[in-house]
Amino acid sequence: MTATCDIPDVLVNALRDARHVCILTGAGVSAESGVPTFRDAQEGLWAQYEPQDLATPEAFLADPALIWRWYRWRRQIVADAKPNPGHYAIARLAELIPRLTLITQNVDNLHQRAGSTDVIEFHGNLFEDRCFADGTLAAGDDSLDVPMCPDCGGKLRPGVVWFGEVIPEAALNESCAAASDCDVFLSVGTSSLVYPAAGLADLARDNGATLVEINPNSTMNAADFDFALAGKSGVVLPELVASLAL
C-alpha cells in the first residue's frame, strides 16, 4: 500500500490501461464546496444532534416537523453551494476512460451540477420528495411544516435512504455489477463506515481491481487499498486527471 499525494506512475498506467473505472464518492468530495460532511460536527441548532440519529424513519415518525426542518436547512446549504474542482475532475475523467461508473453516497446533486451523467445515487437525493407510505415521487405544498402526499394525503418525506432502509434495488444492483467488473476502484472522500456502500470496495478487490483511496485522513480500510492518496479530493483528483492527460 502506497500512501502519497503525488500520483505514482504505476497508478497512472493502471488508469491508462483500464477498460472500466468505478468511483465511489462520499461526503468528503463535497466538503470543499462548503457542505459539511456527514460526520462533521453540525452547527447552531443542529449541533445537539448526531446526523445518523436524525436520518432514520423512527426519527421522522417521532417528529416529522423537526426532520423536515433539518432537511430544509441542508437543502439551503447545498443550494448555495457550487461544485468544486474534485467534482469537475470526475466529470472530466469520464471523457478520458473508456467506461466510468460513478456511485455516490452523497445526496447533494453536485456531481450532476458539475456535468457528470448517469450518476448512481446510492443513498437517494436530497431534493426529491417521496410519499412516506409507498415511496413514490410526489410534490407537496412546501409551505407546510410537513408536506402532504397529493395522492394519499399522508406525509411526504425527503427522497433519501435512511439508516435501516434498504438501498434502491437498481442502484444496488448496478453498483455491485460495476464494482465487480472494474479494473480500478477509486474510493474518494468517504470514511467507509456505512454499509453496504463501504462493501463495494471489497467486491472490487475480490475481482482483482486496483484499489485507490483518496482522503486527507486515512480510514480504517486504508490498509486494504493498493494506493492511499493522502489529500483533498479537490486537489488530488485534478492532479490525477492532469497526469492522465499528459
Ligand code: BV8
Ligand atoms: C441497510 C442519506 C439493509 C441520508 C445516508 C442496524 C440496523 C439497520 C442497519 C444497520 C444497523 N447497523 C448497521 C447497519 C447498516 C447501516 C450502517 O452502515 N450503519 C453504520 C453507521 C454502521 N446501513 C444502513 O442502514 C443502510 N441500509 O443496511 O439496509 C438493512 C435494512 C434494515 C435492517 C438491516 C439492514 C442504509 C445507509 C444509508 C444511510 N443514509 N445518507 C442523509 O443524507 O440524510 S448515509 C450518510 O453516510 C451519507 O450518505 C454519507 O455519504 C454516508 C457515508 O458517510 P461519508 O460519506 O463517508 O461521510 P463521513 O462524514 O462519514 O466521512 C467523510 C470523509 O471525507 C472522511 O473520511 C473525511 O476524512 C473525508 N474528507 C473530508 N474532507 C475531505 C475528505 N475527503 C476528500 N477531500 C476532502 N476535502
